[in-house]
Amino acid sequence: MRDGAIFAKAGLPAVAIVTEAFVELAAFTAQAVGMPAVPRYVLPHPCSGTGDENLARVAREAAPGIIALLEGRVEGRKP
Amino acid sequence: MNLSATRHQAPDEATALELFHLREWTDGLPVVIPTEERVEAMLAGVELDPDIILGEIGPGQATVEKVAINAVMAGCRPEHLPVVLAAVRAVTDPEFDIDNMQSTTHGMGPVIIVNGPARDVCGPIASGWGALGPGHRANASIGRALRLCLMNIGGARPGHGDMAALGQPGKFTCCLAEDEEGSPFPPQHTSFGYDADQSAVTLVGVDAPHSVMMQTNDDDPEAHERILRVVAGAIAIPGANNTQIGNGPVIVVLNPVHAGVLASAGLTREDVIERLVKLAVTPNSTMRGWATKRAFRDEDAYLPALRGPEDLVLIVAGGGGMYSAVFSGGLAGSTHPVHAPIHFDFSCELPGFPPA
Numbered sequence: 001m002r003d004g005a006i007f008a009k010a011g012l013p014a015v016a017i018v019t020e021a022f023v024e025l026a027a028f029t030a031q032a033v034g035m036p037a038v039p040r041y042v043l044p045h046p047c048s049g050t051g052d053e054n055l056a057r058v059a060r061e062a063a064p065g066i067i068a069l070l071e072g073r074v075e076g077r078k079p
Numbered sequence: 080m081n082l083s084a085t086r087h088q089a090p091d092e093a094t095a096l097e098l099f100h101l102r103e104w105t106d107g108l109p110v111v112i113p114t115e116e117r118v119e120a121m122l123a124g125v126e127l128d129p130d131i132i133l134g135e136i137g138p139g140q141a142t143v144e145k146v147a148i149n150a151v152m153a154g155c156r157p158e159h160l161p162v163v164l165a166a167v168r169a170v171t172d173p174e175f176d177i178d179n180m181q182s183t184t185h186g187m188g189p190v191i192i193v194n195g196p197a198r199d200v201c202g203p204i205a206s207g208w209g210a211l212g213p214g215h216r217a218n219a220s221i222g223r224a225l226r227l228c229l230m231n232i233g234g235a236r237p238g239h240g241d242m243a244a245l246g247q248p249g250k251f252t253c254c255l256a257e258d259e260e261g262s263p264f265p266p267q268h269t270s271f272g273y274d275a276d277q278s279a280v281t282l283v284g285v286d287a288p289h290s291v292m293m294q295t296n297d298d299d300p301e302a303h304e305r306i307l308r309v310v311a312g313a314i315a316i317p318g319a320n321n322t323q324i325g326n327g328p329v330i331v332v333l334n335p336v337h338a339g340v341l342a343s344a345g346l347t348r349e350d351v352i353e354r355l356v357k358l359a360v361t362p363n364s365t366m367r368g369w370a371t372k373r374a375f376r377d378e379d380a381y382l383p384a385l386r387g388p389e390d391l392v393l394i395v396a397g398g399g400g401m402y403s404a405v406f407s408g409g410l411a412g413s414t415h416p417v418h419a420p421i422h423f424d425f426s427c428e429l430p431g432f433p434p435a
Contacts, residue, residue: 022242
């Protein structure tokens with residue numbers, strides 16, 4: 001989240017990618033760094049360690065939403 | 080005294096305590112209710128304006144007043160406050176990376192090590208038998224005050240601001256002094272450039288302590304080597320972040336007997352640290368069966384658990400005998416040991432608190 005906020009502050013398109021378990025922490029951190037609206041995309045939890053096949057599927061499904069956020073076609077947090 | 084904290088009303092202390100639990104202002108244990116009188120009495124021993132900002136923890140600014148409130152809640156006496164203030168200053172040092180430590184899934188937290196005359200004047204802060212265990216008011220209260228600051232100022236709530244997957248009991252409180260009198264080495268804080276008669280806290284973000292047993296024998300000429308190997312082995316255990324990822328500062332707590340054996344063999348603190356850094360390694364052939372996050376090219380090589388001497392803080396504490404301890408590190412190396420001076424000047428009796 002902090003990296004996303006740094007990019008956003010620099011005027012660069014940024015999306016913070018967090019898993020479901022970290023949604024509240026992400027909001028908390030975004031608030032803490034003074035960028036409560038940093039776009040974020042939420043992935044299932046856990047992602048790590050779920051195998052290459054599942055990770056590829058998660059990435060395929062997430063990519064369009066993340067790109068939409070980066071292009072500003074979707075506002076705010078994508079659930 | 081001009082205190083700026085919001086005042087809340089309750090008909091009695093029991094009701095107030097329930098309000099504190101309900102609003103998640105405690106660590107789960109009862110706290111001393113921080114009334115205006117108690118906070119003012121806590122601040123009477125330090126000549127600091129309550130609104131001085133010590134640093135930032137996450138979304139919150141750690142002011143002297145907020146720290147004093149949490150110190151009251153933790154059960155501190157006014158003479159403990161200078162140590163708590165120094166500890167808060169230290170955790171807000173960017174080198175410590177407290178925000179990352181608050182949000183990691185690793186169950187790590189800060190350990191406060193106290194050196195210098197503050198061990199007595201601001202305590203007594205125990206360094207001997209059971210220094211890391213229950214029964215020492217200053218140790219328990221000072222460490223708890225820091226934790227309450229991390230929760231109430233820094234927002235570290237389990238599953239929200241504090242993402243430790245499991246946590247560990249040392250996150251309630253973890254503070255001890257070095258047994259400078261029982262140590263054959265110069266006081267630990269002199270490693271950071273302090274004079275021995277200055278007081279300072281050293282903070283290291285680590286996992287829970289791991290006991291290290293080694294029965295030494297005065298007739299054993301290799302006793303010092305055995306101690307080094309066993310301590311190094313405890314640093315490079317399979318499940319430690321240091322083994323799995325390969326970095327993060329650790330604390331080694333040598334009991335006075337173990338430290339004495341090493342010193343009698345002619346080893347200085349720096350020598351011991353250097354040897355431990357070299358010995359805390361794991362053969363690649365073993366690592367293949369243990370870890371997936373590290374690269375093992377050369378089957379005959381060893382992977383180090385520590386990057387160098389800067390990753391190891393070594394102190395002497397505890398009852399003399401067989402047991403020393405190792406605290407493993409974490410945060411993929413983004414945290415570093417930090418320190419801060421303890422300022423105190425108790426030239427008169429502190430009002431508002433009964434004598435200790």
